[in-house]
Amino acid sequence: MNLTDTEKMMLEGREGLAVQKAMELLVRYGDALGAERLVDTNNVCGAVTAPTPEKMEMAKIEGLERALNAGFSEMNLDSDVVIEVPRVKVYTCQLIQRFGPDTAGLHDGSRELLDLQEDSDKFFGARGVHIMATCTPYQVGNVPVKGEHCAWMESSAVVYCNSVLGARTNTEGRESTGAASLTGKIPYWGYHLKENRFGTHLVEVEVPTDSMMDWGLLGYYVGEIIQDDIPVLRGLLSQPDLAKLKHFGAAAASSGGIEMYHIPGVTPEAPSIESAFGTRKPVQTLRYGKQERRIAYANLNSSARDRNIDFVMLGCPHDSIEQVWQTARLLDGKRLHSGTELWIRTPRALRELADRSGYTKIVEDAGGHILSDSCPAISRLMPGGTKVVATDSAKQAHYLPAITGVQTWFGSLEDCVEAAVTGKWSGGLD
């Protein structure tokens, strides 16, 4: 890779050991990609705070600071030398992490790990990492502008950033975002280059796609077929909104690895179908009709057999305030079934809005909870004894059974709230 003089100085250690280790990793990573150079970024979304049982054990023996420095060195810089974490150099946000002490008693997670999350927040907050603690930074103020070079993790946020906002990021990881936060640099490769952002596949949508569930099913099908190429969607699509595109992208980045898509007339880099494909011609045209929609639904429900629901899980990716309200409205005046728990997850900043608007009270009066910061798949924490889950999230239905072994039903928000109130799954495809 060709490095600028400033980058060379970082590599030589002129800005300290942490920055040197960060630059060493970026050079190894850029060389592996075949990148020619780095690009400046002032927008990093990464994952530095998550406590692990290993960190907790180390903290007990060697102290908290040493454990957090060691954890960052290994997992965020790939450095076997322990560095002291300095202040970050550029705008850096913490994505989804683990649950904190406010969730104690709702699951059987260790209190020590919950407390360590809070300690870790303080440690990294003091170094300039904004503890957004959500998979949806674009819902709480990190909304990059079109063309802005970013270094983001979180596959559902990456696809939103590229496709809906027109900003430019690859799917980065813990180590590369750690390095980017200390240097303001990331390899100039992939989606940072305009010519790599054009569509590759045309998807003809032949079944009306309107509801949240419709958009999730479409995303799950398209991701599985197209993997990590760039679909261009047209056909029977109603005007989507933030929540629908959040669900669509998260689903497509789970069954496959979609990092960018175009919807001509909707997404910013595709005013027309011609501009969506740019210099490329579609390598394949797929049709998405009733049959394909059924396949996606069946695949998402492949783990589920038992219709007695222990746990209803909403908010993956984290709910918008409007989604919280939609759920509150359905729960208003009702009580959850005695054997069924319900969690809604939303960023903490939106939780504040839900409290203020009275939605939290409606949900809690019905017996449910509004949580922030994490999710069952990330934390591996659910209400004790959970065997069967219902969710309105294609992403969570994809991952949760694999990670935790629970059966998971996927359906509409209405199906999920019905299951929470009756304790039985009665969802289906119309």
Next chain:
Amino acid sequence: MIVLHGRKVVGGSAQGEALVTSQTISGWGGIDPKTGTIIELRHELRGKSFKDKILVFPGAKGSSGWSAFFHMARLNGAAPRGFVFNKMSTKIALGLVVTHAPAVTDFDRDPLKVIETGDWVEIDADQGIVKVTKQAERLLK
């Protein structure tokens, strides 16, 4: 013996038995980093471990936790000895860099059409060379 020529992703040399899949692999939510076992529900390798194997696969998919999970597999001693793959992406490049195992891509022929599970694979990543001894040949020896 079959010889494939490609491009170094991570340098070094390694040899071992091939574990081959035609399906892309998820890191976070797709593997157990303690044992190196594939856990994705509908994956053809579900229940199989890549620990100490040469993993031969099309590429990465899914979560941005790809690198962190292969990184943890290395720390747990459960990572593959080397990687042979087709499609470059940031997930896979970063993941292989932090796994510290030799890796090669951009081959003159499709490794998925040449290598089968159980074949013996020798990687010289610095030269971009992958040598394959078919299982049948190994048995004859």
